[in-house]
Amino acid sequence: MAATFDVELRTVTKHFGSFTAVKDVSLGIRQGEFFSLLGPSGCGKTTNLRMIAGFELPTSGSILLGGKDVSQLPPFKRNVNTVFQNYALFPHLSVSDNVAFGLEMKGIDKAEIAKRVKETLEMVRLPDSGKKKPNQLSGGQRQRIALARAIVNRPQVLLLDEPLGALDLKLRKAMQLELKELQRQLAITFVFVTHDQEEALVMSDRIGVMDHGVLRQVGTPAAIYDRPADRFVADFIGDTNFLPCRVVDHRNGTAHVQVAGLTMSASSDQTLTDNSSAYLAIRPEKVQLYGPDTPHNPNEERFAGVIVETVFMGTDTRYVVELAEDIQIVVRQQNRNIASTRFALGQTVDVGWETVFARVLVS
């Protein structure tokens, strides 16, 4: 069982009184990986992080760091460091003292501490802020100091609890890239908690999506996006059309479903039952609009419909097409063509997609 994973959760459950915050989560995070825990607020992602840090103890299950069971160890005996959501900088200590805190706890000698503090402050590009108090810094600067305070210790794993949440959009974008770059340099395992799916997609090597304490899906950003395991994941990440349908038959991961009288093909990883009701999920940008006499692509299925709504959105245009009564589908088309060739409201069109992008989801 040697350290194949830097962080491993084995059937971890956490109750707070009668409330179950984390339910039977098993997860392995590899050394040097940028791993994001993604989910809406209250989904249990922060509790997971706090259990890894040691602030909460699992009700059952175990947590391993570098292959060693640390489930019952207090935070200060775990070789992990956390960047807190509100930074939690010590207001009574100067910036250098804040950054030096963890090294002092390890009993490192003063000269070495001074050197490493200086290096780290340079790394976060705040070399002159050492003598200031945290309340003299701006939000972005505090964020960097919180990061410096954690990475200066060279932890085995760095935990980040929505560290960018309090920053404005532009700063956040910049910090996303900076963080990613820092992680590459340091080659430390990052566990990053966020509710922002875009942030997770941009930064992560892998993502774990959580909902109601349950880990729904773990995978690379592309896998999660293109092959969501269930309806929640499909819904939470990106936009998705959900067309209510009935399963006609299924074989080897391919199924045929009926959507309001139209038969469609789709892929599926879930266990399907013939004749049961399900949803056909298809992302708006995977759907192509065709004029009446465009040639047919053999990988595609096509259905006729009427445009009932168009919204110009700059890089693309969002159309709503009615395929049948009560069956509407959202389509996003990139505005590659000049305006005159775009489709008009009320126009009859064909919609088509490659069947690999259509997924049947029972739940």
Place this chain on the structure above:
Amino acid sequence: MNERQPAGSDFLRWGKRLLWANMIFSFLFLYLPIVILVAFSFNDSKLGARWVGFTTQWYVSMAQSEAILTAMENSLIVALASTIIATILGTMTAMAMERFRFPFQRTYDGILYLPVIIPDIVMAISLLAFFSLLLGGVNNLLGLEGNAALRPGLVTVIIAHVAFNISFVAIVVRTSLGELDPGLEEAAQDLGANEWTTFRRVTLPLIMPGILGGALLAFTLSLDDFVITFFTTGPGGTTLPIEVFGRIRRAISPEINAISTAMLLVSMILVIVSQLVQRRTAALSSNSVQETQ
């Protein structure tokens, strides 16, 4: 300077004047009697009903009275010792109440308020009975007799003062702890500080104002207590309030004013010293505290 204030206007200026006026009135109100008693400590009249003339004889007779000097010494010993013990125990209690969940916590919360609301005399009488039972029992058990027997004295007074002061300290410190972001303590532990280091390096400095406030309150209460002290003390354990209370039965002599003035000075020196020490510590721990934003 960080004069915090809502946006200015005439109304505000008017309100500020009112605040100033109230402040001046309040301090006049607080200090008028103190000025009077300091002045009368130099009054050359035994009953001190009227101003007769200036004298320092009351300070001389105070300094020569062994009873008064002993009482002052006893008062300071009791106040300092009980303040220190109660501050430590009260802070620990506050930590337990604020950072832990345990069975019967609500009940204990209520019990903590009891010493605040119990009338002095009731606590005094019950402690008198209790200490006599306790010390009697110990004396019997160990076969202590005569002058070797355990007696009530300053130690029992300190025990009693701690018993009521724990609550006051705990209540004050809890308020400070409640306002402290628990995330800071987690951050310290995350950085490798164990519970004790976390307390010493993060929690303690941040709740120090609350602890000092609690300690000052305890000191004040202890220094002024008469009833509980009287009923728990023993031979050689007369404190200043007992001495003053006894003497006032006959007349409030300028000597008592002299004692009070002297005690005021001693207390003020203690506070100034502690303030200076605290400032020095603060100055050492960081470069001057500036607040912006």
Place this chain on the structure above:
Amino acid sequence: MTKTVRSPLSLMILSLSLVFILAACGGTDNAPAASNGESAPASNSAPATDVLPEFCGDPSKLSAELHFFNWADYMDEDIMAQFEEACGVKVTQDIYSSNEDLIAKLQAGNSGYDLVIPSDYAVQILINAGLLRPLDMANIPNVVNIDPNLMGMYYDPENTYSIPYQWGTTGIAYNVTAYPDGVDSWAALFDPAQVCEQKGFASMLDDERESIGATLKYLGYSYNDTDPDHQAQARDVLLAQKECLAGYNSDNYSQTLAGEEVMIAHAWSGGTALAHGENENVKFVVPKEGSAIYMENMTIPADASNAYTAEIFINYLLSPEIGAQLSNYIYYFSPNLASQPLLDPTYHALLESGGMVVDDEIRSRLEWIKRDDQSIIFSDTWTAVKAR
């Protein structure tokens, strides 16, 4: 740099607490010292054993310390110092301010005191509760100096447990500028018409036995009457009087008298002497209807550790010279006849001019305040007076 943050404060607290814990132990933990000294008097201040003055008694039985529990301002500290000088016994004095406080402490037991000064009725309570120790008169030969008329009082008929210390009377103190013709009756305080002439300038003792007792006397009953009807009458008189009073004051009435804050007051002779010394317009009278007498007494608690030393000290206080020194300091009535010739001349003059001298005629009008199982009614009457 962070190491230095902690050290000054924590060092200070640590050293302070050590100092004070040590000091606190030293303050009370005198028992071993005392027991060591039991065989021989403390050496530094005392002369060699064989040359101790005779009044120090048997040096081998003297203890090093004597714990004296007394009223405030009721002992000349010089006397205690002189006794220590002569006999090598350190007298430590603690003070109380009411008989009931003293009773409560003795009743709890293990008080540690060797000599206490209860008033008359309190002596009776303490004797009945078995809290006093019979005195060995062989050690107190100076008891012969006490006025025989003040010996053998009701509370201790054979003076088995107590010897008189100081005594006094209750009466009316008035200011001659307001009462040029003097005062001779309780009516000056209890007749609403008369007392309201001094509205806001009259006071009563804040003492349920004295104030109700005086009212009972005014009504023609005994100071100690517990008859519910008589008590109800007294209550109504007191309630009628109340609106014209400045208040009830048994603490610093001498001061309010001297400062002319009150012109007439229900008062004790001792405090009035003090006021008269300051303001000669203040005079004292025992009203014609009669009043109360009180006496403080020297007694030894049953569980005292140093009874012998206490008796030697009592004997010392009863010597003519020390008795006179005491009277010249506290200005109360001394029962010590032998000390009378040695008193400061101003002592007699002051009592004379203040109207405080008690002759046989006055003495015949004085009553002791006695306490029995029925006396609790005084408290209820007093509560009613204060509640309404």
Place this chain on the structure above:
Amino acid sequence: MTQRRKALLAFLLGPGAGWLLLFFLLPGALVIVYSILTRKDGGGVEWIVDFSSYVKLFSPTDGAVINDFMVIFARSLWWAALTSFVCLLIGYPLAYFIALQPAHVRSTYLFLVLIPFWTNFLVRTYAWKFILNNNGLLNTLLQDWGFERIAIINTPTAVLIGLVYGSLPFMVLPLYASIEKLDFDLVEAAQDLGANYLSVFRRIILPLTAPGIGAGIVLVFIPVTGQYIVPTILGGGKVAMLGNLLAQQFGPALNWPFGSAISVIFMVLLMAAVVFYLRSENRDGEAGL
């Protein structure tokens, strides 16, 4: 909780709880026991169960419409309420003023509030007597300036002055603590939303500092009900408060069981008030989450 946390809790809670149990609760339980024992003449108790103290407390008293003891209870509560109110009236603006000062002067102001309280309470109260006496400082000044002297000593006004004087810092300190942490941005936000100064105070500042007001009132109200020195010295001892009644029962009356019964009833009353206060505070806290 891990063993470690449990051990830590025991370490933190143990000494204080042990101290309170041994030197407060155990002796305190004696009072409850005393209240149902028989009075011993000459002080103390006979160990015979007797509920007559409670009966006496609630029985009609001779020649009075309302039981004397209840009158004293009611009077104590009334004085305590009045004192709390006046302290709040003076203390709130004072605390507010201090909270507005620059950080380094605030603690100086706080010490200035506290320093008078390091002289003996009795002595301070007597100092007020010097001021308010018929021939005292105030009246001497008034007469020098050609006014009539005013009779203020031995009146309820004098008692109120003394009570307020003795309680003011216990109101100011908790008030300061809660005003100091008030976020003044909220005031601006409210003004931004069109609130005038009065409604900013009423709708924002007052509710946010309510915990401080509550704590201040608890710290002022409770000790005042047990006061007996101020009414005696400045009020001429003409009306009794609860403290006087207790001092009388444990003192001159030597009626320990009755004194104990009064204390028990009194403490049950106050404890109910405190529990109510804690409850409401908790509820506020939860609502704020």
